[in-house]
Amino acid sequence: MTTASTTGGDYQGSVCPHDCPSTCALEIEVRRDEAGLGRGIGAVRGAEANSYTAGVICAKVARYAERVHHPDRLTRPLLRTGPKGSGQFREIGFEEALDRVAAAFMERTAQHGSETVWPYYYAGTMGLVQRDGIHRLRHAMGYSGQLNTICTALCEAGWIAGVGKYGGPDPREMAESDLIVMWGGNPVATQVNVMTHVTRARKARGAKLVVVDPYRTGTAAAADMHLAVRPGTDGALACAVMHVAFRDGHADRDYMARLSDAPAELEAHLAARGPDWASAITGLSVAEIEAFAALYGRTERAYIRCGYGFSRSRNGAASLHAVTCLPTVTGKWRHLGGGAFWSNRAIYHWDKSLIEGHDLRDPRIRILDQSRIGAVLTGDRCDLGARPPVTALLIQNTNPAVVAPASEKVRRGFLRDDLFTCVHEQFMTETAKYADVVLPATMFVEHDDLYQAGGHSHIQLGPKLVEPPGECRSNHEVLQGLARRLGARHRGFDMTAREIADATLRASGWPGWDEIAAGRWLDVQPGFAESHFIEGFGHKDGRFHFAPDWAAIGPDHTVMPDLPDHMAAIDAADDDHPFRMVTAPARQFLNTTFTETPGSRKREIEPKAMLHPRDAERLGVADGGRVRLGNARGEVVVTAKLAEGQQEGVVIVESVWPNADFEGGVGINLLVSDDPGPPKGGAVFHDTAVWVRPAVAAVESLAAE
Ligand SMILES: Nc1nc2c(c(=O)[nH]1)N[C@H]1C(S)=C(S)[C@@H](COP(=O)(O)OP(=O)(O)OC[C@H]3O[C@@H](n4cnc5c(=O)[nH]c(N)nc54)[C@H](O)[C@@H]3O)O[C@H]1N2
Ligand SMILES: Nc1nc2c(c(=O)[nH]1)N[C@H]1C(S)=C(S)[C@@H](COP(=O)(O)OP(=O)(O)OC[C@H]3O[C@@H](n4cnc5c(=O)[nH]c(N)nc54)[C@H](O)[C@@H]3O)O[C@H]1N2
Ligand code: SF4
Ligand SMILES: [Mo]
Numbered sequence: 001m002t003t004a005s006t007t008g009g010d011y012q013g014s015v016c017p018h019d020c021p022s023t024c025a026l027e028i029e030v031r032r033d034e035a036g037l038g039r040g041i042g043a044v045r046g047a048e049a050n051s052y053t054a055g056v057i058c059a060k061v062a063r064y065a066e067r068v069h070h071p072d073r074l075t076r077p078l079l080r081t082g083p084k085g086s087g088q089f090r091e092i093g094f095e096e097a098l099d100r101v102a103a104a105f106m107e108r109t110a111q112h113g114s115e116t117v118w119p120y121y122y123a124g125t126m127g128l129v130q131r132d133g134i135h136r137l138r139h140a141m142g143y144s145g146q147l148n149t150i151c152t153a154l155c156e157a158g159w160i161a162g163v164g165k166y167g168g169p170d171p172r173e174m175a176e177s178d179l180i181v182m183w184g185g186n187p188v189a190t191q192v193n194v195m196t197h198v199t200r201a202r203k204a205r206g207a208k209l210v211v212v213d214p215y216r217t218g219t220a221a222a223a224d225m226h227l228a229v230r231p232g233t234d235g236a237l238a239c240a241v242m243h244v245a246f247r248d249g250h251a252d253r254d255y256m257a258r259l260s261d262a263p264a265e266l267e268a269h270l271a272a273r274g275p276d277w278a279s280a281i282t283g284l285s286v287a288e289i290e291a292f293a294a295l296y297g298r299t300e301r302a303y304i305r306c307g308y309g310f311s312r313s314r315n316g317a318a319s320l321h322a323v324t325c326l327p328t329v330t331g332k333w334r335h336l337g338g339g340a341f342w343s344n345r346a347i348y349h350w351d352k353s354l355i356e357g358h359d360l361r362d363p364r365i366r367i368l369d370q371s372r373i374g375a376v377l378t379g380d381r382c383d384l385g386a387r388p389p390v391t392a393l394l395i396q397n398t399n400p401a402v403v404a405p406a407s408e409k410v411r412r413g414f415l416r417d418d419l420f421t422c423v424h425e426q427f428m429t430e431t432a433k434y435a436d437v438v439l440p441a442t443m444f445v446e447h448d449d450l451y452q453a454g455g456h457s458h459i460q461l462g463p464k465l466v467e468p469p470g471e472c473r474s475n476h477e478v479l480q481g482l483a484r485r486l487g488a489r490h491r492g493f494d495m496t497a498r499e500i501a502d503a504t505l506r507a508s509g510w511p512g513w514d515e516i517a518a519g520r521w522l523d524v525q526p527g528f529a530e531s532h533f534i535e536g537f538g539h540k541d542g543r544f545h546f547a548p549d550w551a552a553i554g555p556d557h558t559v560m561p562d563l564p565d566h567m568a569a570i571d572a573a574d575d576d577h578p579f580r581m582v583t584a585p586a587r588q589f590l591n592t593t594f595t596e597t598p599g600s601r602k603r604e605i606e607p608k609a610m611l612h613p614r615d616a617e618r619l620g621v622a623d624g625g626r627v628r629l630g631n632a633r634g635e636v637v638v639t640a641k642l643a644e645g646q647q648e649g650v651v652i653v654e655s656v657w658p659n660a661d662f663e664g665g666v667g668i669n670l671l672v673s674d675d676p677g678p679p680k681g682g683a684v685f686h687d688t689a690v691w692v693r694p695a696v697a698a699v700e701s702l703a704a705e
Contacts, residue, residue: 007441008031008042009029009030009031009032009041009042009043010029010030010032011027011028011029011030011045012027012028012030012047012146012444012463012465013026013027013047013461013463013520014026014027014028014444014463014465015444015451015460015461015462015464015521016126016190016444017125017126017127017449017451017462018061018125018126018590019122019123019126019590019591020052020058020125020190020191020455020590021190021191021343021453021454021455021456022052022057022058022191022192022193022194022453022455022456023126023273023451023452023453023455023456023458023460024046024047024050024055024056024057024058024061024193025046025047025049025050025052025061025322025456025460025520026044026045026046026047026053026057026061026457027044027045027046027047028042028043028044028064028445028465029041029042029043029257029463030042030466031043033100034122035209036132037466037467038445038465038466038467039466039467040065040068040069040466041064041065041068041402041466041544042443043062043065043287044057044061044062044063044064044065045062046056047520049520050229050520050521051172051523052171052172052193052197052453052455052457052458053084053193054193054196055191056193056196057192058192059588059595059599060588060589060590060597060600063597063599063600066374066597066598066599067443067594067596067597068443068445068466070427070596070597072427072428072596073426073427073440073469073472074426074427074428074438074440074441074472075427075440075469075470075471076091076092076093076440076470076471077091077092077093077094077096077097077437077438077439077440078090078092078097078435078438079091079093079097079100079375079436079437080093080435080436080437082362083416084400084417084432084434084436085411085414085415085416085434086433087428087440090306091444092115092437092480094439094471094473095481097399097437097439098439098482098485100436100437100480101309101394101422101437101439101482102482102485102486104390104392104420104436105117105141105394105420105482105486108391108392108420109141111391111464112388112389112391113388114141114142114143114365114367115142115143115144115247115365115387115388115390116144116388116390116392117141117143117144117389117390117391117392117394117395117617118143118144118146118368118376118392118394118489119134119135119137119138119143119144119146119393119394119396120146120370120373120393120394120395120396120398120400121134121146121248121395121396121397121398122148122150122370122397122398123151123397123398124396124398124399124591124593125397125444125449125475125526126451126452127444127447127449127450127451127462128350128352128355128449128450128451128452128501128504129355129448129449129450129476129497129500129504129668130397130447130449130474130475130476130497131180131396131397131475131477132352132355132356132501133355133356133476133479133492134396134475134479135356135483136355136356136357136360136479136483136488136490136492136493136685137357137394137479137482137483137488138357138633139356139357139358139360139361139362139488139490140357140360140483140489140490141486142362142365142485143365143394144177144365144366144367144368144390145365145366145367145368146367146368146370147367147368147369147370147681148370149369149370149371149372149676149680149681149682149683150290150370150371150403150404150683151308152308152343153677153680153682153683154312154313154316154317154320154361154677154680154682155308155310155311155316155317155320155342155343156307156680157317157320157321157322157550157554157679157680157682158311158317158318158319158320158321158324159306159320159321159324159342159343159555159571160453160544160553161317161324161543161548161549161550161553162321162324162325162328162536162537162544162546162548163324163340163533163537163538163541164537164538164544164545165206165346165533165537166342166343166344166345166346166539167331167343167344167345167346167347167526167531167538168339168340168341168342168344168523168531168532169303169337169338169339169340169341169531169532170457171194171197171305171341171344171455171456171457172197172456172525173303173336173337174194174197174198174200174201174303174305174337175198175200175201175204175335175337176201176205176301176336176337177201177206177207177239177301177302177303177338178201178205178206178208178299178300178302178337179207179209179210179296179299179301179302179303180198180201180207180208180209180210180302180303181210181211181212181214181221181296181302181303181304181305182194182198182209182210182211182212182219182305182307183212183234183304183306183307183310183323184234184304184306184307184308184309184310184311184319185213185219185305185306185307185308185309186213186217186218186219186220186307186309186584186585187219187305187307188217188218188219188222188587189217189218189219189309189585189587190585191584193455193600194305194455195222197220199286201337207221208224208225208295208299208380209224209225210221210223210224210225210226210227210292210295210296211223211225211226211227212227212229212234212237212310213226213227213228213229213309214228214229214230214231214580214582214641214647214650214652214686215228215582215584215610215643215645215646215650215652216228216643216644216645216646217584218587220645221645225291225292225295227284227288227292227644228283228284228645228646228647229281229282229283229284230281230283230580230647230649230650231313231475231570231580231581231582231650231687232310232313232314232315232316232319232570232580232686232687232696233278233282233283233566234282234310234319234322234323235315235318235319235322235564235565235567236273236277236278236281236282236562236566237278237282237284237289237292237567238272238290238319238322238323238325238326238564239273239277239278239322239565239566240273240274240275240277240278240279240293241264241269241289241292241293241296241326241562242270242273242325242326242329242564243271243273243274243275243293244260244275244289244290244293244297245293245296245297245326245329245330246267246270246329247274247679248266248293248294248297248325250296250297250298250330251267251329251330252329252330252331253442255328255331255334256328256329259328259533259536259537259542259543259544260543260544260545260546261327261368261541261543261545261546261547262545262546262547262563263329263546265546265563266325266329266546266547266549266564267618268586269563269564269565271462273565273566275289275290275667276291278566280399281566283647296326296330297330298505300332300335300337300338301332301335301336301337302327302330302332302337302338303337303338303339303340303341304323304324304326304327304339304340304341305340305341306320306323306324306340306341306342309497309582309584309686310323310686311677311682312677312682312683312684312685312686312687313485313570313599313677313684313686313687314567314569314570314571314675314677314678314687315566315567315568315569315570315677315683316581316677316684316687317553317562317570317677317678317679317680317682318560318561318565318567319562319567320342321538321548322564322565323340323563324340324544325544325546326340327339327340328544328546333532333533333534334532334534335532335597336528338532339436339532339533343454343455343603344453344455344456344457344525344687345452346352346526346564347453347457347525347526348452348459348508349508349509350452350504350508351504351507351508352504354491354495354500354503354504354507355488355492355504357492359490360490363597366385366387368383368390368686369383369676369681370404371404371405371681371682371683372405372406372674372676373400373404373410373411373413374404374405374406374407374408374409374411374412374674375406375409375674376390376412376413376656377390377410377412377413377414377416377419378409378412378413378416380474381453387417387693389424390419391418391419391420392419392420392421392422393419393420393422393423394422394424394482395421395422395423395424395425395431395435396424396441396478397424397475398431399429399431399591399592400431401414401429401430401433401434401659402429402430402431402592402656402659402667402669403591403592403669403675404469404669404674404683405669405674405683405684406633406669406670406674407659407666407667407669407670407672408633408634408666408670409674410669414431414434415434420436421434421435421436421437422435422436422437422438422439423437423438423439424438424439424440424441424475424478425438425439425441425445426440426441426442426472427596428558429592429658430658430659432658439473439478440467440470440471440472440473441473441474441475441478442472442473442474443468444462445462445464445465445466445470446464446465446466446467446468446472446496447464447468447474447475447476448461448462448463448476448496448497448498448501449461449462449497449501450462450501450504450505450513451565454457456521456525456572457523457524457525458521458522458524459505459510459516459521459522459524460520460522461501461513461517461520461521463498463517474497476497476500477495479493479575480493484507484615485646489498491547497515498513502514502581507621510522510524523599525621546563546564547562547563548560553679553680554662554678554679554680554681555679555680556676556678556679556681557678557680559678560668560678560679561588567647569678570687571673571684571687571688571689572689573649573689574689576691577631577689577690577691578649578691579629579649579650579651579687579689579690579691579692580649580650580651580687580688580689580690581629581650581651581652581686581688581689581690582650582651582652582686583653583654583655583656583669583670583686583688584652584653584654584655584671584686585654585655585656586604586654586655586656586657587603587604587613587654588600588601588603588604589604589656589657591656592656592658595656595657595658595661604654604657606607606638606639606657607638607639607653607654607655607657607661607662607668608636608639608640608641608653609627609629609636609639609640609641609651609652609653609692610641610642610643610651610652611627611640611641611642611643611651611652611692612642612643612644612646612647612648612649612650612655613642613643613644614648614687615641615648615649615651615692616640619692619693619694619695621640622640623640623641623642623693624639624640625639625640625694625695625696626638626639626640626694626695626696627639627640627692627693627694627695628692628693628694628695629651629653629671629690629691629692630671630690630691630693631671631688631689631690631691633670633671633673634666634670634671635666635670636662636663636664636666636667636668636670636671637662637663637664637695638653638662651690651692653668655668655685656668656669669685671688671690672684672685672688673687673688
C-alpha cells in the first residue's frame with residue numbers, strides 16, 4: 001500500500017512488532033534517497049482501514065522515528081575489553097564476531113555437551129520468523145530448551161483449564177456489549193485499542209465499564225466502577241459474584257447442564273463463598289461486591305476482557321480460571337458482546353515446523369525455565385539437576401538483566417567468568433553490557449516478518465521498508481551466520497525471512513505473502529458459533545470445566561483448587577512486610593523498550609512508589625519524598641507518589657525502569673521472587689510482600705545513634 005504524504009515521504013503498510021496484544025496495523029512514512037531506497041522513517045500512524053486498529057495507536061509508537069534514528073543505536077559488533085558489565089567494548093567486524101561466538105559455543109559443547117549452550121530469547125519482536133527462528137538453531141545443535149514463563153504461562157494455564165481452547169468472542173464485539181469488565185489489565189497504557197471499542201459501546205449503547213485493578217490506572221479512572229481489590233484476591237471476588245448469581249436467579253442452569261462439567265458441585269461449593277467472605281479477602285466492601293454482582297448478573301451482553309496482570313501471582317492460574325467461570329455460570333457466552341476473552345492465539349493454527357525446525361528436535365534435551373535465569377546461571381540444582389551448567393548464552397529480543405525476577409541472582413550469574421554471553425540487540429541494554437560479544441540488530445522496518453495478533457484476529461505482514469544503519473543484521477541473518485559456522489543444517493537456514501514467512505503461511509492453510517500483501521492483512525476471526533462456543537468448549541467432552549484437570553496442565557498441580565476458589569498461596573503481607581507490591585507496566589514504556597527514547601523518559605520522569613495517603617502519613621512520607629522498599633531479597637529506593645484509589649497496604653511501582661535508574665543500580669525485580677507459579681511455572685511480578693520506610697529516616701536514625 002502506498003499513498004502520498006504531505007511531508008515528502010510515502011506511507012507504507014506495516015505492523016507494530018512489540019509485545020502488545022493490540023498488534024496495531026501501521027502506516028509508516030518512508031524517507032528515500034535519490035535512488036528510491038528507504039533511508040529512514042518519519043511519521044507513524046494507525047491504519048484507519050483496519051477494523052481493530054481503527055486509526056489509533058499509542059503515543060510511544062507514534063514517536064517511533066526517535067527509536068529508529070536514536071543516536072545510541074548499536075550499529076557495529078562489539079567485543080568486550082573491560083570487566084563484565086563495565087560497558088567497555090571495542091568494535092570488531094561482523095564475520096569475526098560470528099567466528100568468535102561459534103568458536104565459544106563449539107569449545108563449550110566439547111567440554112560439557114551441547115546442553116551447556118542456552119539460546120535465550122523473548123518477545124522484543126513478535127514477528128514469527130525473527131522471534132522464533134532461534135529454536136531452529138537450538139534444535140539443530142541440541143542446545144538447551146527454554147520454558148516460556150515470563151509472561152503468558154499463568155494466563156495460559158488458567159484459561160485452558162476451563163475453556164479448553166485459546167480463542168473467544170471477537171474482541172470487536174466489545175463495541176456491542178452493554179458491560180465491559182476489564183479484569184486485571186490496564187489497556188489505556190498496555191493495549192490502547194481495547195478502549196476504542198469500549199468507547200464505541202459507551203457512546204452507542206450507554207455501556208458500562210468496570211475495572212478490577214488494585215490501583216487507579218488510567219483505565220480505572222475512566223471506568224463507571226473501579227473495584228480496587230487487594231492484589232492476588234481475584235478468585236475470591238469471582239466466587240462471590242457467582243455465589244450471588246446462584247442466589248439471585250442469574251445462574252443459567254440449562255446452559256450449565258448442557259455445557260459444563262460440575263454445576264451442582266460448584267453451587268454447593270460456592271454456598272460458603274458469598275460477599276462477606278470475599279470482602280474480608282479482597283478488602284472491597286460487601287456493597288461494592290453486591291453492586292458489581294447485580295450489574296453483571298442482569299446484563300446479558302457482558303464481556304470480560306482478561307488482562308495479564310491478575311495472573312502474575314502464585315495463585316494467578318486459579319484466579320484466571322475462576323474469572324472464566326463467570327460467563328459460564330450465567331450463560332453469557334451465548335450472547336453477542338458477551339463471554340470472556342484472553343487471547344486469540346489458537347485461531348491462527350500455525351505450522352511452525354519450518355521456522356522452528358521441529359523435525360530436528362530431540363525430546364531428551366533439557367528445558368530450562370526462562371524466569372529462573374538467575375537460578376540457572378548461579379547453578380541452582382533445582383533447575384540443573386545433575387546436568388551440565390550453562391556456560392554459553394545467545395540472547396535475542398530480551399533484556400533479562402532487568403526484566404527477570406530475582407535480579408540479584410541474574411546479575412551474579414551474568415558476572416560468572418566461565419560464562420560466554422552473546423547478546424544481539426538494538427541498544428546497549430544492561431544485559432548487553434554483560435556480553436562478551438554484542439551484535440547490532442535491525443528494527444522491524446528493516447527486516448521482513450509475519451505477525452499474529454493475540455488481542456484481535458488479523459494476520460499481518462511487516463515488510464522491510466528501509467535500509468538498516470551500519471552493520472545491523474536481522475535475527476534470521478545472525479542465525480544463518482552461526483548455523484553455517486556450527487554446521488547446523490536445515491532448509492530454513494537457506495531461505496530468506498520472506499520465503500520462510502510465505503512457506504509458513506501456506507503450510508498453515510493461509511494464502512501466501514503476496515496475496516496477503518495485496519489485501520494488506522487477513523482477518524481470521526472464526527464465526528459466531530465457534531467464537532462463542534455455542535456447540536461446545538475446547539475440551540474433548542465439549543464442556544467448560546469448573547473442576548479442571550490441572551494434572552494435564554502442569555506438574556505442580558496438587559496445590560491447585562478443585563473448584564474455583566481463592567487460592568491462599570500468595571506472598572501475603574505480614575507484620576514485617578505489611579505492603580503488597582504490584583509492578584504494573586508504565587504507560588510510556590513497553591517492558592524496557594522505550595526506556596531509551598527521550599519522548600518516553602521525559603513523560604515517565606523517574607521510578608515511583610505509589611502509596612495510599614494514609615500509609616504515607618503513617619510512614620511520615622510526603623509526596624515526592626524518598627522511600628525504601630525491601631524484603632529478604634534486598635532493598636530499593638524510589639520517590640513516593642501519593643495516590644487515592646488503592647487500598648492501604650498496597651504499593652505500586654510502575655515498570656520496567658532500567659536498574660540504572662534506581663539508586664545503587666538495583667532495579668525493582670530485585671524484590672520479585674523467582675518462585676514458579678503453579679501449575680506449570682510463571683513469573684509472579686505482582687505478588688511480593690515488602691516493607692516500606694522513609695529513605696532518609698534510615699540515615700537520620702544512624703546519625704542520631
Ligand atoms: N505501556 C505499556 N504497554 C505494554 C507493556 C508495558 O510494559 N507498557 N507490556 C506489554 C506486555 S509484555 C504485556 S504482557 C501486556 C500486559 O498488559 P496487561 O494485561 O495490562 O497486564 P499487566 O501488565 O501485568 O498488568 C495490568 C494491570 O493488572 C493489575 N494487577 C496487578 N495485580 C493484580 C491483581 O492481583 N488483581 C487484579 N485485578 N489486577 C492486578 C495491575 O495493577 C495493572 O494495572 O502489556 C503490553 N503492553
Ligand atoms: N517488574 C516487572 N517485570 C516485568 C514485567 C512487569 O510487569 N513487571 N513484565 C514482564 C513481561 S509481561 C514480559 S513479556 C517481560 C518482557 O521483557 P523483554 O522481553 O526483555 O522485553 P523488552 O524489555 O521490551 O526487551 C526486548 C528487547 O528486545 C530488543 N529487540 C527488539 N526487537 C529486536 C529484534 O528484532 N532483534 C533483536 N535481537 N532484539 C530486538 C529490544 O531492543 C529490547 O531491548 O518482562 C517482564 N518483566
Ligand atoms: S498499542 Fe501496542 S500494538 Fe499498538 S502501537 Fe502501541 S505498542 Fe504497538
Ligand atoms: Mo508480556
